[in-house]
Amino acid sequence: MDLLREIASSLETGDDERAAERTRAALAAGVAPRVVLDEGLVRGMEAVGARFKAHEIFLPDVLLAAKAMIAGVEILKPLLEGEGMPSRGKVVIGTVKGDLHDIGKNLVGVLLRGAGFDVVDLGRDVPPERFVEAAEREGARVIGMSALLTTTMPAMARVVGLVRERGLGGSVRTIVGGAPVSADFAREIGADDYGYDAANAVERVAALVAR
């Protein structure tokens, strides 16, 4: 249907006003909210993700698409109240203790939300215990940690250790990322995964949740 294609294409052009306007138009035309979500917004975001992966577009384009997606989702939310917004799982994220840099972590949060995850953002300078307590309290499937400097990376190992100590290893997965972090480091500290950028973080979290 044209309206759904237009919604998807408004994400590809990163036009949030058009995404909102076309979402309203689709609803007014009698398209079910769930269909608008799955075949308009989600489909558009998938196309954007594929182009990003193919290096045809870059992070700013993806962020504009995510903003357009959120504009549409906000309209659908109250209408999906009965069946509930579909969630792919809850993820607790934060920048680790001693680190105040949160742009990378914020970008991961934005794209996770855009991909349908529930995100509990603990902010920055987050002590290890808070990550684990929040994951337990919220019933989160994944803890995501970000760091900017090598000096704050040991805090990631402490979170991974605490998850194990509290016997949560089976239900709560851990993923790490940030400029100085690497897949080798993630393996070394026993984290379940590593994300090299925000889009990759979404893929990795999806894989962790599916395990």
Added chain:
Amino acid sequence: MREVCRISPDSILPDRDGVLGHTGMAPRAEPAAGVARLVERAVELLGRHARPVAVFEEIAPSEFAQVLEGEGSNVSPNPIEAIHPRAERTGLFALTLGREVQDEIGALFETGEFPLGYLLDAAASAAAGRFARVVVARFLEAVVARGAAAPDRTALDYSPGYCGWHVTGQRRLFERLGPGEIGISLGESCLMDPLKSVSGAILVGPAEIHRIEAAYSCCAACSDHHCRERAGRPVALRPS
């Protein structure tokens, strides 16, 4: 010689490629119209919110050797160990774009304007790099003006966290320089507050001292692939 320098943000505002270079976008790639518009807004916001201020101070080469040693965690050998004994003048510096720009970035994320917030962050990172070059030029001008270096000398900045100089080396640098005067503090984890800040040393000498010829183990682990190219074009008062 110690100087505090405040400059207008206009003189360090990056161009579009400068901003997009910090987003992982291929050099000279044509951005989508929406992205290009946002970059313009980001640069305009940066001009409004950045408060560039720096402090630099000349120190004796022997003192610099102690600062460089830091807490003994450097990778050795490293390029700076090879460069600084050949430098004729040595300085320390710290610079920041101030807290306001960081607060603006945070506010944009909080209000859902994250594409603009991200591009403002990238613009500020690019501007911090440009500011470092301005500070290096000011230092070189100052030493040349008082006859402490020949006018054909060149200068380049080197920062803890790069070139094998461990990031914890900032502690000694801060003890010696005291950039609290311009509002920069160093946290326990060696993170500077405000975030858009840079600390380092300025080494002055003939252009060839900056060339990095040997292969160092620290280079293999570093994500900066421009340093050898950078070393080939140090700051000079006279075009070579």
